[in-house]
Amino acid sequence: MVKTGFRFISPLVVTLLVAVLIPFSNLSAKNLGDYQLGDKLEEDIVATTKMSFVDAAATQADRDKEAQRVPVIFRYFTNAPDELDARFRQAVEKTHENFLRAVNKSFGHRTLSAEELGSFKFQSLAMLFQKQNDSFPISTNRAALWAGGNDDKAYQDSLAAVLRQAMSVVIHPEPMPQKFRIGATVRMIPVSNANEMVSEKEASKTSWNFSRTNFVSMAIAQRNLINAFPREERDVANFLSNLLEPNCAVDEAVTQKLRDRRTADVWSVCNYEPGQIVAHRGDIVDQKIKTAIDHLKEKAVVGQLQDLQAKQQVAVGELQQWVAENKAKGTQTQTHVLWVVAVLAVVVLILAVATWQLARRKQPETMLPIVAGAEAGDWQQRALVAEKRTENLQNAARAGLLAHLSQWFSRLMTQRLLSQRRMLLETHDNAASEMAALEARLQKVQAPLQVRLAAYEHRIAELEKELAVRGEENRELLKAKIETMRKQLEAERGKNRVAFN
Numbered sequence: 001m002v003k004t005g006f007r008f009i010s011p012l013v014v015t016l017l018v019a020v021l022i023p024f025s026n027l028s029a030k031n032l033g034d035y036q037l038g039d040k041l042e043e044d045i046v047a048t049t050k051m052s053f054v055d056a057a058a059t060q061a062d063r064d065k066e067a068q069r070v071p072v073i074f075r076y077f078t079n080a081p082d083e084l085d086a087r088f089r090q091a092v093e094k095t096h097e098n099f100l101r102a103v104n105k106s107f108g109h110r111t112l113s114a115e116e117l118g119s120f121k122f123q124s125l126a127m128l129f130q131k132q133n134d135s136f137p138i139s140t141n142r143a144a145l146w147a148g149g150n151d152d153k154a155y156q157d158s159l160a161a162v163l164r165q166a167m168s169v170v171i172h173p174e175p176m177p178q179k180f181r182i183g184a185t186v187r188m189i190p191v192s193n194a195n196e197m198v199s200e201k202e203a204s205k206t207s208w209n210f211s212r213t214n215f216v217s218m219a220i221a222q223r224n225l226i227n228a229f230p231r232e233e234r235d236v237a238n239f240l241s242n243l244l245e246p247n248c249a250v251d252e253a254v255t256q257k258l259r260d261r262r263t264a265d266v267w268s269v270c271n272y273e274p275g276q277i278v279a280h281r282g283d284i285v286d287q288k289i290k291t292a293i294d295h296l297k298e299k300a301v302v303g304q305l306q307d308l309q310a311k312q313q314v315a316v317g318e319l320q321q322w323v324a325e326n327k328a329k330g331t332q333t334q335t336h337v338l339w340v341v342a343v344l345a346v347v348v349l350i351l352a353v354a355t356w357q358l359a360r361r362k363q364p365e366t367m368l369p370i371v372a373g374a375e376a377g378d379w380q381q382r383a384l385v386a387e388k389r390t391e392n393l394q395n396a397a398r399a400g401l402l403a404h405l406s407q408w409f410s411r412l413m414t415q416r417l418l419s420q421r422r423m424l425l426e427t428h429d430n431a432a433s434e435m436a437a438l439e440a441r442l443q444k445v446q447a448p449l450q451v452r453l454a455a456y457e458h459r460i461a462e463l464e465k466e467l468a469v470r471g472e473e474n475r476e477l478l479k480a481k482i483e484t485m486r487k488q489l490e491a492e493r494g495k496n497r498v499a500f501n
Contacts, residue, residue, distance in 0.1 A: 035285050035293055045279040047272040051295050055288045058268035066266050067259040071187045072180045073203055073251045074172070074210070078190050080247035081167040085160050088243055092156055095136040096146055102129055103147050112147045122147065137235040163240055166225045169216045173246040180250055185209045194249065200257045218246060298459065298485075322434060329427060336420075344413055351405055453489065460485055 035041070077083075104110045106125050116122055126143040138146070145152050176182065188210045189203050216224075222241035229237035270288065272278055278296075279289045463482050 035290070037285055037287065037290055039285045041279055041281050041283050041285065041289075044277050044281050045289065045292065045296070047274055047276050047278055047292075048296060049274055049299050050272070051292075051299065052269055052271045053291050053295050055268045055270050056291065057287050059266065062268050063263040063266045066263045068181065068183060070255070070259045070262050071185050071209065072182055073187050073189060073255040073258065074170075074248045075191045075194075075196075075198065075251050076170065076188045076248045077192075077194055079192050080245070081164045083193075084163055084167055084243060084245070088160055088163055088240070089156065091136045091239075091243075092159075095133060095138065096151065098133070098135075099129055099138065099143060099146055110147075111149045114148075117144050117148060135239075137239055159236070159240065162225070162228060163243065166221060166228075166240075166244060167247060169221065170210070170214055170248055171218055171221045171244065171246045172215050173249055174218050177250055177252060180252065180255060182212055182215075185211055186215075188248070189251065189254075198251065198254060200254055203251070203254045203258070218244065344409060348409065453493070457489070460489070 100110045102125060103112065106121070107116060112122065122144075123140065126138075126140050129143065130138065142152065142155075170188075186209070187203070188208055189198050191198060221244055225241045225244065226234070226237040270292070272292070278292045279285075283289065285293075460482055463485070
């Protein structure tokens with residue numbers, strides 16, 4: 001008994017446990033739309049239909065790799081040595097003029113004699129000018145040459161030659177742009193000055209490849225220039241090194257255009273067949289998995305819209321079939337009524353003909369014997385009265401029969417017409433009730449359709465926001481996708497509107 005009891009109780013307990021645990025298992029699973037970037041997948045993501053989408057991260061990586069094949073474009077300033085020479089000579093001339101003005105203020109004239117040059121006053125003036133001067137530095141010997149009337153042109157030319165030698169190498173700016181990593185070679189575009197801009201077409205025609213090893217940084221160029229002077233002229237060397245400037249610059253706009261043109265056709269497309277696993281349980285949702293989930297959501301919305309459209313088409317088909325059936329029934333009823341009217345008309349016509357024939361029938365000759373005299377006249381008179389009475393009775397009977405037949409046919413016709421009218425009213429009521437039921441069904445179908453269409457429009461809005469946020473690489477693809485979804489949505493609305501009407 002105990003074993004039998006457990007035999008019957010165990011399936012019941014198992015059933016109750018399954019019924020209790022199934023809702024909790026359903027609650028633990030997430031919907032596809034609930035996953036965000038960085039979430040951990042609680043189940044495998046499987047492709048329900050064939051789908052293809054662009055992996056943004058992989059596409060960006062491939063484009064960055066391909067972009068490195070395009071050398072960085074530099075604009076080389078061909079007039080940089082001349083501009084540097086002009087700045088140097090302007091600084092020397094300014095210092096020379098300021099020093100002679102100080103000499104004139106102190107001694108009353110600009111050119112000093114040998115005795116004045118050797119005086120303590122001149123030595124003090126030269127040392128004070130060196131401390132106050134912030135331009136080209138001059139030593140005491142250089143100050144004596146200038147005060148003695150020697151402009152020392154040869155020395156200026158020698159310094160200018162050193163500067164031109166320092167500017168003969170390509171000095172790149174510092175720091176370099178972060179997004180443009182310098183490769184083994186670069187491409188140089190000669191321009192007259194730093195403000196001159198070039199187009200992409202001009203760059204492809206006038207540029208030439210340049211090895212990265214021939215570049216010199218600003219710090220190295222200044223150090224090389226300082227080392228070219230002896231220690232006693234270190235002040236002049238420092239002044240000249242500060243005059244140095246980069247004679248090239250990265251043309252970011254042209255470089256970016258050339259790289260964009262090179263990488264415009266680079267896409268990393270993910271293709272999945274129905275039933276293929278897109279992501280496994282436990283994976284972290286990245287941009288690729290999030291894009292796949294969004295595509296699955298879009299496919300699901302499109303499928304639901306197609307199902308709703310199919311249901312609407314079925315409902316419209318049922319409505320058309322019902323209208324056709326009612327039309328056929330109405331035609332059949334009208335035909336039946338016409339036949340009944342025709343039969344009644346024929347019967348009435350036959351009765352009218354029969355009545356007319358009876359009215360034209362000749363009166364019968366008398367069969368009474370001929371009696372002579374007064375008795376014969378009386379008998380004949382009585383016979384005539386009797387025959388006339390009989391004829392009157394026959395006419396009355398005939399008239400009563402016709403009235404009775406006319407009344408009977410009228411009542412029969414009225415009953416038939418009432419029966420036909422009752423059938424038409426019942427048919428109309430049935431049609432009205434079926435029409436109301438069908439309209440209620442259409443409203444039930446139409447309500448979720450509006451919700452789905454709203455969800456579809458919301459998705460388009462999200463794609464437009466994503467279009468504004470994403471990089472340039474997915475902009476054209478997202479625009480095409482949004483335009484396709486809008487056309488499909490308008491087509492669905494048009495079909496649903498026509499089908500509903």
